[in-house]
Structures are given as C-alpha cells and as structure tokens.
Amino acid sequence: MKTPLIQNPKVMKIVAPALVGLFLLVTWQVLCMAFKVPIYLVPKPTDVATTLWTDGPSLLGALAVTLKITFLAFGMAVVLGVIAAFLFVQSRVIETSLFPYAILLQVTPVVAIAPLIIIWVKDPTIALVFCATLVALFPIISNTVLGLRSVNPGLLNLFRLNGATRWQTLVRLRIPSALPYFFGGLRISSGLALIGAVVAEFVAGTGGTGAGLAYQIMQAGFQINIPRLFAALVLISLTGILLFSLMAWLARISLAHWHESEMA
Template identity: 75%
Template sequence: MSNVMNSPAARFAAPVLLGVLMLAAWQLLVRALEVPVYLVPAPTDIAYTLYEDWALLSSSLMITLKITFFAFVLAVVLGVLAAFLFVQSRMMEVSLFPYAIVLQVTPIVAIAPLIIIWVKSPIPAMVICATLVALFPIISNTILGLRSVNPGLLNLFRLNQATRWQTLRRLRVPSALPYFFGGLRISSGLALIGAVVAEFVAGTGGTSAGLAYQILQAGFQLNVPRLFASLVLITLTGIALFSLMALFTKMALGGWHESEMTQ
C-alpha cells in the first residue's frame, strides 16, 4: 500500500479526489440550505463568473503576475548576493544581518504606504513591497546552505591549499543548492502574497489594477462570486508557482542529491 501511495499518480490523484469531494459537498450544502449567492456562492456560480468575467480577471491576473515575477527575481538576486557577502565577511554579516531580520519581522502593511508615497509609480512601489516580503528566505536559506558543508571536505580543501573562490565554487555552492531551492519555494509564494498585499494597500485601478483590486471592488459591490473567482485565481497561481519551483528543484538535484532522488 505504501508503494502505491508513493507513486506520482497517487500523489496527484489523492488531493484531486479530495478536492472534488469537498467541492461537491460545498455545492450540495449551498443548494440544499438555499444560501444566498451574496453570502456564499456555489462552485458553479464561481465557475460561471470566471467564464463571464475572464477578460477582466485575466488582465488583472497579468498585473499581479508581473509584480510577483519582478519581485521574485529581485529577491533571488539580492538575497544570493547578500548571502555570499555575509559568508565571505563575518563583519558584514554581524553588521547587516540584523537589519534583514528587521525587514522580515516588520509587517509589510505598516511600511507599504510609505513606499507607495515615496515611489510615485504604483507598479515599482508594489514590486519593492513584494521584494521585501520575499527576500529573507533566500538570504537565510542560502547562508545556511553555504555554511552547512562537510567539515572533512572543508579540511581537505584547506590541506590542498584551495583558494577561497575554489572552496566557494566547488564545495560551498553545491552544498547550498538544496537549501537554496527550498528558499525558492518559500520565496515564490511570499512574492505573490507581497504583491497582493501591496495591491490592497495601493488600491490602484485602471491599468495597474491587479487581482487584489478586483477583490476590493467586488467587496464594495457585494459581487461575492467575482470575489471568490479572484481568490481562486490567486490560489491557483500560488500552487503553480510552488509546483514550478518543485520542478526546478527536481531537475537540478534529482540526479545527485538524496532529497530529490526517487525512492
């Protein structure tokens, strides 16, 4: 039984089947109890709204995806550079890492209004907000990976008089890859969350209207099916990002690291 459940087909089918059963129960309960659509819409109402409002929702989805993508890329680049600097210089780590922690523990909703005021253009301001949310997992995971090297191998490199660059490239970076890809999976979801939160705070419409703006408008108009439809798109986007990062991890580590090798 355990071998069957470990197969890729079972891992995909089990959550899908559970989701179908939950949607069926939701549909039956809403219809049986005659719950008004402005309180809790049925799954069929949400699906119909997705179809009817697809042009509006898809354009908003593209805005949210653009903010998420740029924020994620910036978080990866800045996080990796910071991690390399911190590992190479203990003084820089001691001096700067506490500020990275400060950014992590400060609620983005508290500083997002300031960023939006200081940065006049809404899209760059929201990208900065989302980047701040997604940055810390990259820094912390990469630092942990760069430091989690085998002491025996590190001594071997020192005995052979390897340079700091050779040690970094041939030992520390390969050892850090599993931690780095773990950070990517976390950061990708946080970039999406940061983008949505920034959109809520900015509240911009027009060409800068993302899915969060559609949720706000739907709430004001009591258009609950559209609100749920926007939530569905955000959720599916988050699942897609996590799955994409998991695929990248499998491609990069599947052939040599035990965490991704087929059991």
C-alpha cells in the same frame, strides 16, 4: 511485475490531492444547496465556476498585472538575497552586524511601510515591486546563508589540505552544498512575492485598466459580487500553487541526478 497505479508514488501525488479537492468541492456544493445559503454570503462552486467563465478575460488581465509585479519582485529578491548571503558568509562579523536588519525587514508588516514607499516612489509599478521584494527577500537570504554554512566538515578539511583557494572552495563545495537550501528558499519566496504583490496592490488602491487582482477583489467586495470575489481568490490560489510547483520542478531537474533530497 508492473506496479499498480494506486501504488505508484508519482500517480498518487496527483490523484490523492485531486480526490481530496473534489470531495471538498462536492461537500461545499451540497451544503450550500441543503441549507440554501445566499449567494451573497457563500456562493456555490458552480457559481464561482460560472463567474470564472463569464468574467475570465477581465480577471486574467488583472492576473497578468499582478504576475508582472510578482515576477519582477521575485527576481529582485533572488538577486539581492543571493548577493547578501554571499556577503554574510565572508565574515561572521559582517553577518552579525547585518543579519538583524534582514530579520527586521521580515518582521515589519508590509502594510505598515507600503504607504510610505508609495509616497516616496512616484512610479506605482516600481513602488509595488519594491514592496513585494521586501516580503520575498528574507527566505532567500536565510536559506542561502544556511546552505553555504552547512558544509560537510570533512570535505572542507579536505579542500584545505589540498590547498584550495577561497574561491575554489566556494564554487566547488559551498555552492553545490547550498543548492538544496536555496531551492527551498525559492519555493517559499515565490509564494511570498505573490502575497506581497497582492497586499501592496491593496494598500496602493490602484484602479483602472492597469489594476491587478487586488483591485478586482476590492471592487467585487464593494459591489457585494461575492462569486467574482471568490473567482479572483481562486486565481490567486492557483497561481501560488503553480509558482510553488515550478520551483519544485526546477529543484528536481537541478538536483535529481546527484542529491538525495530529489532522488526518486
């Protein structure tokens, strides 16, 4: 007997959020029309859609610049975070000595240190990547460390009884056990890399043809072009959702055949 579409979990994961989003857009449109809200305060969804269509090429070009910084920062955060996590789990002394500094990077606002980084690093792109990396780094470190330490004690004792070396225990037990936590860190870090890139662009204030979406938002604000500002925000939000979905997809194809967290 076939399962009705409305009871299909895979279908509902798409349909339910789409219906909620459609309801919110219709409500937004109706309220703006009913109360005659000026476009320079809150534009209607149709105004934003029109702006996305007319200004699409310039906004997508700016998005490409922001994505370049995002992906470079995300890649650096993954590499540095994994290396730091492996270093931390080698010794409790190392973790106790260095982990507070990783927390320090997380709690320090990027807007406070970005001006210094931009002054110290002459290349604007490298400076922006460095700022975004600092924002995206901590979830990779913390989740990977947690995963590497969250090993089943029984399995760990079994490895020791069979004379497994430290390397064999790491590769065959600790790393597989850490993968669900690692992918959870990727989901968080990917969005933070995008946020870090946009914030760094705001602080840098870079303009011209090579500017990212942050410059488009600032320019729209100065010109009181609110539909264009909303259009840029929509692109940033959709990009963040796509990045999260991509990380979720990677987790699914990597873990679905053996870990319960991704089994249907």
